[in-house]
Amino acid sequence: MLNHNTLDEILNKYPAKEKRNRKKHILIKNITQENQEIEANTRTIPGIISSRGCAFAGCKGVVLGPLKDVVNIVHGPIGCGYYAWLTRRNKGVSKAPMKNFLPYCVSTDMQESDIVFGGEKKLARTIDEVVQIFQPQAITISATCPVGLIGDDIQAVARSAREKYGINVTAYSCEGYKGVSQSAGHHIANNGLTEHVIGAGDMEEAPQKYTVNILGEYNIGGDGWVIKKMLEELGYHIQAVMTGDGSFEELSNAHVAELNLVQCHRSINYIASMLEVKYGTPWLKINFIGIRSTVEALRSLALYFGERELIERTEDYITRELARIEPQLLPYRRICAGKTAFCYVGGSRGHHYQGLYEELGIETILAGYVFAHRDDYEGRQVIPNIKSDSDSKNIPDLHVAPDENRFRLKLSPERAAELKDKIALSTYAGMIQDMKDGSVIVDDLNHFETEELIRILKPDIFSSGIKDKYVVQKMGIPSKQLHNYDYSGPYAGFEGALNFARDVAMSFASPTWNYIEPPWAHRPLLEGTLVKGDMENA
């Protein structure tokens, strides 16, 4: 266990100013203390090796990138487009005639002359070529750092392309320096999609009963497909997934849904809130990672619609699935039981995976997020108390109003009030409330703290991303990537829990860890037997 003295010893190694800063980002859970506060979504300290990325990564990489029938143009030098190309495992499949542009990376590849003389013309030429070659229905343009600095007006270029081609062209000013992490980019993408894409379609009514959207599900390793299959089996209709395996076509009609399910709160809560204001659609925070969470999600969803037949069908389904899954989990549980984990991921998974770990008998002794805000730790009730700073002020809040024609209250205020006591309707309670007494919560866990905290807490498994993976494995501790699942998955739903159990158990059971120490390490080079008389002669 980490106590405040040990924590102070770690922090004392920082220069004084950095110590003051980092201290506020680290918390030891104390159940006797209400409303424990943590600092989050503030600047990364230069020179302190962090896992955070930039606004561009959050906007193009996370939110826009998975839209499969959209050509995402990256306006900038080649690197940003290149790194955000096929690196995130957001799977997608298109049925003809819908196209699938996921394997394509389109960049304006700005050169020195574009930086000096401006890149708008090259961007316009790029759009012309994209239209000629791919004939997409929608194009996005994502800005990289130099674009804002040289003053390219990408919004104007997008506007004139919309007029020229009559297709949906949107621009996102997600320069990498905006905000303090990927999070700024999520917000920028959320704004653009709400303003220009959602509602662009001409559907007026939900096509069938129980129509929902799934927000903040990126179909990593096929998670979204598992969720979709499960919900469809129960009789729901998925209008749009934001944005894993998502399409412009579905997204443009997302306004018709009766409910928005929110998987990743951090990256998509802005859309969820705005759609509630604009179209009267409530949102429900669910988590399809872990068995109990999945059960709870399915129950909450059924309760929202409230029809007895649906509730019964859901219960039958849960009973059937648990009976199928539980016995299969046993051998993995035997391997995992009693182990401890660090769970440091993104802006939601640091919370989402704790339940699944627990179901395998693994205790999460440290958790944190790379780019979350205080509400992801402490719950949404803190939002009014979060002080905005110069960095967060740079990301405009989009103020939406009820849509004159399409706003429709999906829930009566009485029914909403009744449901709010039972399900996470338009709210999120955050990570801290789920954590055990004495466990550690770290925001923007950096390399230095990772090394120190591993030394003290000695977890059996470390779950984070690719940049830490081999650092931790060099210490002889298995590392499970929870951004890309080490190219495995899906991990969502009941089926996914099994896959996760198999993979985590494998990382403990692998014989490869047994060879770290060479056989000569603890055996003397010269060996002999003591012959009688030797002592006397010596």
Place this chain on the structure above:
Amino acid sequence: MLDSTPREIIARTGAVINPAKTCQPIGAMYAALGIHRCLPHSHGSQGCCAYHRSHLTRHFREPVMASTSSFTEGASVFGGSANLKTAIKNVFTLYNPDVIAVHTTCLSETIGDDIPSIIKSAAIPPGKMVIHANTPSYQGSHVTGFSNMTKGMVNYLAEASLENKREQVNILPGFLNPGDMREIKRLTALMGVPFIMFPDTSGSLDSPMSGQFNMFPKGGARVEAIRDSGNSSLTLALGEYAASDPAYQLERKCLVPAVVLRTPIGIQATDALIMALRQHFVAEVPDEIEEERGQLVDIMTDLHYHFHGKKVAIFGDPDIVASLTEMVLSLGMKPVHLLTGTPNTSLGGAQGNFEATVTAMLEDAGLAGRVKAGGDLFELHQWIKNEPVDLLIGNTYGKYIARAEDIPLVRVGFPILDRGVHSYLPVVGYRGALRLMEMIDNALQDRVDRDARDEDLELIM
């Protein structure tokens, strides 16, 4: 797969689609990891550093440590000087490297941060160093960035401190894997020539599993060695794009004569390396090397009928593609599409002429083919649709084309993200050529086996 790629090629002046290059800073970061106890530092938004670390980690499956200035909007407006100075202080306090190697990004280049003057005013502990290279992402490619950081090592470190040059060779290996750098060092040692290799990522990005994490592993060129490179009697730059510019800089600065050779992939380029060492240092080629070469030629002649006349497309970094072209020609293959994403010539570093070099190779062999620098994989795919090939050689991104056109892919170059081990084993030298031959042979013969009717499946091939 890649269903939206049409066969018909239209000229593009805007879009790059499916690039065959990335930006300078990642090359600079990789090069800096080839200095012992050095922490690369990315002066820009933190996203650059995160992307580069992730990408290098995926290729090498090793920790890739680097720090960043974490620019915010404020820093972008007022300049990144304060961020860099804070970073330098924090890096030395927390991680204690001997050297910080700063590279710039498109952000810090666009706002015009003057790195040398920031470094001068930073608090640097005694005995520690901060070096830098300008690596604007809007010039050249990742290869240019590698070259520029190598040049930064020359600028900051190399000194001609002796009156007479020493009988030792500087080897600038270019953008190669640690396994390749090891092999070049092995051959040079066998030749009995004292050498200084920089950058040298062997032992740094192929470090062994010990149960302990070392932020600064054993490998990497020592600062003293790089300093002493100014006293060498010869610099061999292996690869005109990745290594010639720093070699010429060393020639200018310390009067060490520079000879630019091809990356030693294949028999001819390896012969050229051995001959350069032999003639300059009057060093006899040992039996061991002659035996390795003889084994290679033995296999080349034994298996020539597996290779001869097979059409191949090759893409990747310019130095690597040039040498691979030469190698497949030596096997009697027909390289018909040769493409690099790195521009033929560019401002700010990496001097070369890929198109002329490779076209001349084809002409010497009496062949014609499509050769392009500054190209992209979308166009390469279109070429293949118009003139199919038997084999594709390139990095992992080639697998999408290989699947779309149902052609075998041999993975060579950077990055390889979907297979392991590649960074440990060489493709350079006679041994490396043998390995490459095995890879190509397996790919071609596996395809013959796969496509054979039952009655045509051969036990012996």
